[in-house]
Amino acid sequence: MPVTLEDIAEVSGYSRSTVSRVINGEPGVSHRARQKITDVVEQLNYHPNQAARGLAAGQMNNIGLIIPETVSFIFNDPYFQFLSLGVSQTSNEQDFSVMLWLSDPDLERKSINKFLNNGLVDGFIIASMLMGDPIIEALKSTPRPFVLVGRQPALPDASVVDCDNVQGAYAATQHLLKTGRKRIATITGSEGMQSGINRIEGYQKALQDWGLTVNHALIAKGDYTEGSGYFGMFQLLPEKPDAVFIASDNMAHGAYRALKEVGIRVPDDIAIVGFDDIPSADQMTPSLTTMRQPIRKMGNLAAEILINKINYPDTDSQRIILNPELVVRQSCGSSALAGSITLR
Amino acid sequence: MPVTLEDIAEVSGYSRSTVSRVINGEPGVSHRARQKITDVVEQLNYHPNQAARGLAAGQMNNIGLIIPETVSFIFNDPYFQFLSLGVSQTSNEQDFSVMLWLSDPDLERKSINKFLNNGLVDGFIIASMLMGDPIIEALKSTPRPFVLVGRQPALPDASVVDCDNVQGAYAATQHLLKTGRKRIATITGSEGMQSGINRIEGYQKALQDWGLTVNHALIAKGDYTEGSGYFGMFQLLPEKPDAVFIASDNMAHGAYRALKEVGIRVPDDIAIVGFDDIPSADQMTPSLTTMRQPIRKMGNLAAEILINKINYPDTDSQRIILNPELVVRQSCGSSALAGSITLR
DNA sequence: TATGAGGATGGGAGCGCTCCCAATTTAAGT
DNA sequence: ACTTAAATTGGGAGCGCTCCCATCCTCATA
Numbered sequence: 233m234p235v236t237l238e239d240i241a242e243v244s245g246y247s248r249s250t251v252s253r254v255i256n257g258e259p260g261v262s263h264r265a266r267q268k269i270t271d272v273v274e275q276l277n278y279h280p281n282q283a284a285r286g287l288a289a290g291q292m293n294n295i296g297l298i299i300p301e302t303v304s305f306i307f308n309d310p311y312f313q314f315l316s317l318g319v320s321q322t323s324n325e326q327d328f329s330v331m332l333w334l335s336d337p338d339l340e341r342k343s344i345n346k347f348l349n350n351g352l353v354d355g356f357i358i359a360s361m362l363m364g365d366p367i368i369e370a371l372k373s374t375p376r377p378f379v380l381v382g383r384q385p386a387l388p389d390a391s392v393v394d395c396d397n398v399q400g401a402y403a404a405t406q407h408l409l410k411t412g413r414k415r416i417a418t419i420t421g422s423e424g425m426q427s428g429i430n431r432i433e434g435y436q437k438a439l440q441d442w443g444l445t446v447n448h449a450l451i452a453k454g455d456y457t458e459g460s461g462y463f464g465m466f467q468l469l470p471e472k473p474d475a476v477f478i479a480s481d482n483m484a485h486g487a488y489r490a491l492k493e494v495g496i497r498v499p500d501d502i503a504i505v506g507f508d509d510i511p512s513a514d515q516m517t518p519s520l521t522t523m524r525q526p527i528r529k530m531g532n533l534a535a536e537i538l539i540n541k542i543n544y545p546d547t548d549s550q551r552i553i554l555n556p557e558l559v560v561r562q563s564c565g566s567s568a569l570a571g572s573i574t575l576r
Numbered sequence: 577m578p579v580t581l582e583d584i585a586e587v588s589g590y591s592r593s594t595v596s597r598v599i600n601g602e603p604g605v606s607h608r609a610r611q612k613i614t615d616v617v618e619q620l621n622y623h624p625n626q627a628a629r630g631l632a633a634g635q636m637n638n639i640g641l642i643i644p645e646t647v648s649f650i651f652n653d654p655y656f657q658f659l660s661l662g663v664s665q666t667s668n669e670q671d672f673s674v675m676l677w678l679s680d681p682d683l684e685r686k687s688i689n690k691f692l693n694n695g696l697v698d699g700f701i702i703a704s705m706l707m708g709d710p711i712i713e714a715l716k717s718t719p720r721p722f723v724l725v726g727r728q729p730a731l732p733d734a735s736v737v738d739c740d741n742v743q744g745a746y747a748a749t750q751h752l753l754k755t756g757r758k759r760i761a762t763i764t765g766s767e768g769m770q771s772g773i774n775r776i777e778g779y780q781k782a783l784q785d786w787g788l789t790v791n792h793a794l795i796a797k798g799d800y801t802e803g804s805g806y807f808g809m810f811q812l813l814p815e816k817p818d819a820v821f822i823a824s825d826n827m828a829h830g831a832y833r834a835l836k837e838v839g840i841r842v843p844d845d846i847a848i849v850g851f852d853d854i855p856s857a858d859q860m861t862p863s864l865t866t867m868r869q870p871i872r873k874m875g876n877l878a879a880e881i882l883i884n885k886i887n888y889p890d891t892d893s894q895r896i897i898l899n900p901e902l903v904v905r906q907s908c909g910s911s912a913l914a915g916s917i918t919l920r
Numbered sequence: 921t922a923t924g925a926g927g928a929t930g931g932g933a934g935c936g937c938t939c940c941c942a943a944t945t946t947a948a949g950t
Numbered sequence: 951a952c953t954t955a956a957a958t959t960g961g962g963a964g965c966g967c968t969c970c971c972a973t974c975c976t977c978a979t980a
Contacts, residue, residue, distance in 0.1 A: 233719070234695065236936055247960045252938065262958060279693035283630040284936035287965045292627060294696075297676070313656045320678040324687055329696065332641070332676045334664040343668055349623035351578065351966085352638075352673065352696075375577070458859055485859065492861060515802055515829065517836060580966055591930045596968065606928060628966035631935045695936085 235278045244272040255280060282329075286352075293328045295319070295538055296353035298344075300335045300361045310510065311527055312359070315381065318531020319357055326539050335367065348374045354542045357381060357534045362424045377541040379534045383426045391541065391549040393534045397427045400523040400556035401434025401477065404505040407521070408475040409442050411564050413503055417450035417473035419464035419483050421507075428456070431479045431507065447471075454483050461486025469494065475503040475564070481510045481522055488516060499565035509559050518562035525556050579622045588616040599624060626673075630696075637672045639663070639882055640697035642688075644679045644705045654854060655871055656703070659725065662875020663701055670883050679711065692718045698886045701725060701878045706768045721885040723878045727770045735885065735893040737878045741771045744867040744900035745778025745821065748849040751865070752819040753786050755908050757847055761794035761817035763808035763827050765851075772800070775823045775851065791815075798827050805830025813838065819847040819908070825854045825866055832860060843909035853903050862906035869900050 237255070241248045246265055253261050254269040261269075272278075286292035297319055299312060320330050333347045344367055347353065353376070360382030361367055368386045371378060379391040408416050418435045421428030436446045449471050452464035461483025468476065469490075478484045484506035491498060498504055498518055506513060509524035533552055541547050581599070585592045590609055597605050598613040605613075616622075630636035641663055643656060664674050677691045688711055691697065697720070704726030705711055712730045715722060723735040752760050762779045765772030780790045793815050796808035805827025812820065813834075822828045828850035835842060842848055842862055850857060853868035877896055885891050 234693070234936095238936075248937085249939090249960060250958080253959095256938090260958065265958080277689075277693075279690060279695075281631070281695035281936055283627045283636060283695050284965090285938075286627040287625070287631055287967085288936075288938040290938090290965075294675075310654075310656075312654075312660075316656075316676065317678055320676060329691070329694075330676045331638075332660060332664060332674045334661055345621075346623055347673070349578070349621075350673075351623075351625035351627050458856065462859075485856070489859060489861060512802065512829065515806075515833060517833060578966095582966075592967085593931070593969090594929055597929095600968090604928065609928080625966055628935090629968075631937085632966075632968040634935075634968090 234281070235276045237278075237280070240269065240272050240276065240278055243276065244269045291354055291542070292352055294331050294353045295323055295328050295535065295542075296331045296333055296347060296356040297359070298333045298335070298347075298356055298367065299359045300365055300367060311508075314527040315359055315531040318528040318533075319535045320531075321528075322532045322535035323539070326535075328535075328539055344370045348376065355379075355538045357531075357538055360425060360427065362422075363426065364424075377538060377545070379538045379541075381530055381534050385426065389549060391537050392551045393530045393537065393554070394552070395525050395530065395554045395556050397430035397556075398434040398437070400507060400525070401431040401479070402438045403434075403556070403558050404477045404507065404523050405435045405438035406442070407558055407560070408477060408503055408505055408564065409438065411475075411503060413475035414444075415450065415471070415473045416444075416475045416477065417452065417468045417471065418477045419452045419454045419461055419468070419479060419487065421479035421483075422455040423453065425456075428479060435477050454479060456480045456482060458482050458486040458489075462490045465490035469496075473502065475505075477505050477507075479507050481506040481508040481513045481520060484520055484522070485512070485516070498563050503564040505564060507556070513559075514561065516563070521561045521564045522559055523556040524559050526554055530554065578625070579620045580625070581622075583620065584613065584616050584622055587620065588613045635698055635886070636696055638675055638697045639667055639672050639879065639886075640675045640677055640691060640700040641703070642677045642679070642691070642700055642711065643703045644709055644711060655852075658871040659703055659875040662872040662877075663879045664875075665872075666876045666879035667883070670879075672879075672883055688714045692720065699723075699882045701875075701882055704769060704771065706766075707770065708768075721882060721889070723882045723885075725874055725878050729770065733893060735881050736895045737874045737881065737898070738896070739869050739874065739898045739900050741774035741900075742778040742781070744851060744869070745775040745823070746782045747778075747900070747902050748821045748851065748867050749779045749782035750786070751902055751904070752821060752847055752849055752908065753782065755819075755847060757819035758788075759794065759815070759817045760788075760819045760821065761796065761812045761815065762821045763796045763798040763805055763812070763823060763831065765823035765827075766799040767797065769800075772823065779821050798823060800824045800826060802826050802830040802833075806834045809834035813840075817846065819849075821849050821851075823851050825850040825852045825857045825864060828864055828866070829856070829860070842907050847908040849908060851900070857903075858905065860907075865905045865907045866903055867900040868903050870898055874898065 237248050237251050240251045246269060250261060250265055251269050254266050297316065323330050331353055348370055355376050356378035358378060358380050361384065363385065371387065379393060380387065381393050383392050383394050405416060420432050423429060439446055450473055452467045454460035454464045461478060465487040476487065478487055484504055487504065496502055504520065506520045506522035509522045513520040513522050537550050581592050581595050584595045590613060594605060594609055595613050598610050641660065667674050675697055692714055699720050700722035702722060702724050705728065707729065715731065723737060724731065725737050727736050727738050749760060764776050767773060783790055794817055796811045798804035798808045805822060809831040820831065822831055828848055831848065840846055848864065850864045850866035853866045857864040857866050881894050
């Protein structure tokens with residue numbers, strides 16, 4: 233029913249081969265032929281069948297975006313959304329399509345292998361997964377290239393796009409130190425995720441470099457959820473910190489909520505720095521100073537690296553670590569240092 | 577390189593045809609053969625090539641999820657995420673994969689037609705789009721089935737999954753009326769979207785049924801963004817409303833922010849009802865009474881209807897309108913009526 | 921023992937493309 | 951005009967499946 237190459241060939245009076253060359257922009261076709269065929273293609277509204285093309289060429293021009301369910305549950309910030317947007321954008325520019333795979337614990341094992349091996353997808357982007365995720369094993373045995381978004385210790389040689397969480401946490405903590413805060417606490421991210429661990433590390437390093445010792449009473453464990461920020465803040469209050477580096481903006485929301493309940497003012501009584509720069513960070517009261525993570529850009533880069541690897545399989549694996557950027561707003565006081573940057 | 581049907585045939589000692597029957601669970605195969613073939617499939621870790629299968633069978637078992645960019649920009653709530661989750665879940669259960677297409681204004685026209693016609697996708701789900709979106713035209717001429725999430729006046733005969741925005745707004749407004757509020761204002765959703773219009777309609781209807789006249793000074797135009805909630809609230813303040821129905825929780829965040837700035841208390845001075853029940857609604861101070869929109873379920877249903885239509889093309893188009901559910905929290909006072917429902 | 925009905929199996933054709941090589945045309949050179 | 955190279959074009963094979971029909975068994979029955 234749909235228009236095929238052969239149809240174009242017949243109508244235009246050229247052969248299947250010549251039509252194929254024109255469709256794919258290959259050289260070695262006379263101007264006349266190219267013109268004629270282009271016209272017919274236009275006129276019959278022909279679109280190549282990707283399945284046939286993929287089957288014949290051995291490449292589908294599809295990339296798979298894998299998002300473990302845990303991740304999509306933990307983050308109710310727009311992480312998912314911006315990442316997809318970035319991946320999708322770059323893919324489309326390069327004539328690749330995106331297949332989405334959101335893991336579901338029930339189907340997980342069977343389903344991931346099917347997704348990896350069904351021949352529809354030439355390579356994968358895996359959004360930050362938990363350590364020990366069963367997907368890791370599946371990934372180890374796939375012959376297809378993949379790129380991780382967020383490092384994964386179990387896959388040390390894989391291509392990765394990440395943001396430098398150590399340095400981000402370091403910068404955030406240092407910002408607090410520079411504004412004169414002394415008792416700097418932290419609410420950590422999930423210990424099951426590499427980013428969580430790295431952000432603790434950066435926090436500790438900053439304190440040490442400033443000549444302070446790390447006080448474990450000032451470290452509250454969180455898991456990136458709003459609720460854990462709320463409880464984490466309550467846990468810290470008896471220690472009377474004068475500043476808190478919170479490992480995600482989402483948790484910062486929870487911390488704000490806790491502080492409001494007990495009447496502690498930000499930034500007067502306590503300074504807060506978050507991480508991520510989610511859209512609502514700018515609208516919190518007071519607006520939240522935070523480390524901006526360029527998620528969309530990470531999506532762009534992941535797709536770019538992957539597509540490059542698909543097209544040139546001999547490429548070495550790449551690791552791109554982006555620097556998060558300090559966005560100074562009101563939650564640390566010191567308007568002297570302020571100067572928010574616009575638009576994400 | 578990958579294992580093919582033919583490989584299984586050779587190793588198992590049966591023919592391609594018999595292997596195919598086993599793979600597809602067809603009858604007419606001896607127990608012995610089925611057993612043997614199943615073993616070999618397992619042993620060689622065979623997965624059918626979907627491209628070849630699709631090409632031969634004329635159906636790819638893929639559904640396309642189309643999300644216009646405007647939508648993904650406007651909503652920084654997890655709409656996108658929950659919808660994808662719902663679609664993906666149901667699809668996977670039925671052995672369909674999901675291809676994601678996020679529109680990009682630059683590529684839009686060319687790209688959407690390619691996506692619709694490349695033969696990879698058997699049908700589409702289109703997330704709520706603006707009226708007048710160019711995608712509508714493309715959709716009109718596709719021979720493939722599709723399901724809209726959110727009604728679209730320009731496509732009156734299409735299958736639709738939607739939530740009853742009129743009745744939701746009605747219920748929200750009525751809830752305010754029942755708690756004794758008299759001057760009930762509203763901040764509207766985007767006029768470019770059907771849901772925005774319907775929510776105004778429900779609001780007005782509720783007032784009228786209660787014997788009140790609609791006062792246009794009490795209607796502030798919003799566009800679903802946090803900022804428009806903030807400014808909308810300021811616009812309403814001189815009119816001294818004692819309650820506001822806000823057409824999205826996202827805008828309710830903005831309204832809260834405005835109210836905090838001027839020191840007006842919720843719910844004492846003013847009652848608020850939102851719409852959507854985004855995860856953070858429960859954590860606002862005071863927690864937000866809102867109409868819960870079952871987005872994930874809408875995703876499930878959309879996928880179900882679509883897959884059914886793909887498998888049985890003669891099915892009539894379906895319209896499923898779900899009722900949003902009132903979730904009573906603290907923002908309207910009247911704890912007498914309260915009784916929050918848990919878990920979305 | 922012959923016969924036929926079913927169940928079980930095998931193999932050809934073809935889905936719409938790409939890839940490769942052969943055939944044909946055209947241009948260039950002597 | 952005659953050869954040779956280059957530019958164009960055409961068509962076969964095959965990608966890994968499904969679908970359909972032909973073949974081959976195996977029994978029960980006459």
